Amino acid sequence: MTPQHTDQSSARTAGATTETPTADTATRATTAAPPTDAATQRKQAFLQCERSLNGHPTQTLRAELLALAESVGADEQPDRYGEGALIEDFEREIAALLGKEAAVFMPSGTMAQQIALRIWSERSGRRTVAFHPTCHLELHERKGYERLHGLHATLVGDADRLITLDDLRATPEPLAALLLELPQREIGGQLPEWDALVEQTAWARSHGAAAHMDGARLWEAAPYYGRDYAEIASLFESVYVSFYKGIGAITGAALAGTAEFVAEARIWQRRHGGNLFHLYPYVLSARAGLRERLPRFASYHTRAVEIAAALAQVEGVILKPNPPQTHMAHVYLRGAPDALLEASAELAREQRVALFTWLRPAPVPGYAMFELNIGDSAAAFTPDEIAGYFTRVIERAASSR
């Protein structure tokens, strides 16, 4: 564990940057949009931190690649256009974990999920898919589902709460697929109760639509349900999982389902330009990350709950949801975004601690917000210590006005 912290400004390597705004929102999300001297100095301060609240500890790029080399078996051969034991064995491992017949490794979730929805569209003869208003496909993919695949989206329910069965009942169009994101990231990582999940996926099937899981953070969602991945995945016809978020891999995703579904997905992967000559850097890091971190996700959830409980006692801090249902929560801080971020940078300079390295204005005036995400890094703090740091930052930001 190298003494570097883990948040957006540093962006040292995979683990460093989990759960920060995606690229096309990051710029406008950060309060200091055009780089200023103050922004550069803040970034520098965060880079030199020894501890970070969020994500996983990071290594230098070189150390990351050396570790990857170390993880390779002496006789292991590279994959080749998606073939070879290295990638095929890992795909089988993921399929087994998810209780599906097959899985295919893909460069990105953007690719995997569009492909899943297109397949369900081709099979059903329907072009409409349903998902939450904050779905990744709607917010971060430049409407690839429409511009590449000719699909239409029905946005279900309200942006600031989970989908309900009543929302689905109010969706009269014939659907190719219902996409459910577990957890719903953009509202603090909320999860539907198990019974609701069963009902909603059953509703989809009874209406001739496939249930597709956006499981970008499925690893983080499972502890709340107290069920294994396969049981959760059994409610869905297709499942996408990610390897570069909680798992901490360089990049990479998988799409799982029946063998027939996955065979079809491979054809679409080629069409997308995702059947790469070699995917081994991503596969190797996903494999290593999975083995290292899969056993830890329950502890991330536990720790997130403990930290949230301590933070909820701090004057001027609000959490959504509270208690967290996964490893994450939205943290609202009372104060001016610029002053709060500067106060966080001052803490970084004084204590070499990075609490948060970006903020965006909250919908409620007078509050700013960041996404708390608990990984390996948080183990370097006690909850009370964290609460103390937040108290300091909020007080300092208030006094700087």
Next chain:
Amino acid sequence: MTPQHTDQSSARTAGATTETPTADTATRATTAAPPTDAATQRKQAFLQCERSLNGHPTQTLRAELLALAESVGADEQPDRYGEGALIEDFEREIAALLGKEAAVFMPSGTMAQQIALRIWSERSGRRTVAFHPTCHLELHERKGYERLHGLHATLVGDADRLITLDDLRATPEPLAALLLELPQREIGGQLPEWDALVEQTAWARSHGAAAHMDGARLWEAAPYYGRDYAEIASLFESVYVSFYKGIGAITGAALAGTAEFVAEARIWQRRHGGNLFHLYPYVLSARAGLRERLPRFASYHTRAVEIAAALAQVEGVILKPNPPQTHMAHVYLRGAPDALLEASAELAREQRVALFTWLRPAPVPGYAMFELNIGDSAAAFTPDEIAGYFTRVIERAASSR
């Protein structure tokens, strides 16, 4: 340089597998389609070779990653969703090399080229694109251009020769773009003469169509023209280049054009799912490969011409084209494919030399064919030595009948 040879059966790493059949033709192209004991034994024999005629020498997967780690500057930071100095500096380097305003690094040429054609389609309001019947988009991409982008292809000219101006004149439909592949891989890497290239790209422009270069092997094509990359690229509005073939990178491609074109391409890259969280393993290996091998492409061409001249003297060997215009040629061998491949494996066992590790039946009965591709590996032989080995293989195959 580790003592391993470089061809399809070994597939040790990037350089090992340059210029072998693409994945969706490889299986049916190899004479022994279902793995047999003989096929396994042949593969083993090729794997243990100390010298190979084709491609570049290979390393173990671990050594490849260690070399990658060594190439990283101590202060270098990972790219993040396509941003950061590491990837942006490399993109600028490629743009400068090609004399274009901008370039974008992409995971694959399949992605890059579909995107280029879609952009020209959106700009022209035309849905038809023109290319050679053996174009990669037509043969190897499962018609992604049509299924993802709604484009239609007009195949220009005949599959077994280069496109001519008369072929273009016989294409009356309004075109969004004309794609020219330099060199035309599937006919042995043939190149149009410079004047023809100038005429054809001018024809495209005069008909309101963009000229797009499939420069998967542009590095290998330039020596024939005796012109720099930028001068060749100046005939085209957009240029795709690859890094994992002659350059020997793990994977990767770039698309170059005006700044506006490239900005648009980045949006489509996101839609395709190619705006990956990290691309650094590919960027780093492309950067290292480019620095190492860019100065050598003229020598690959010279050596290919020398080897072809020696091979042309061997009874039962025919080359297309002869002399080679690039680093490659199609080599037709008289004999039964199975017997020839087995004779090559016997040579591998006796001499630890891999001449060719796959064959496919030639259109002319009684001949089999493979793709000669000259990289660093061929330096381990004299042309006469190569001719001698081919004589032995053909005689042995003939006597085994």
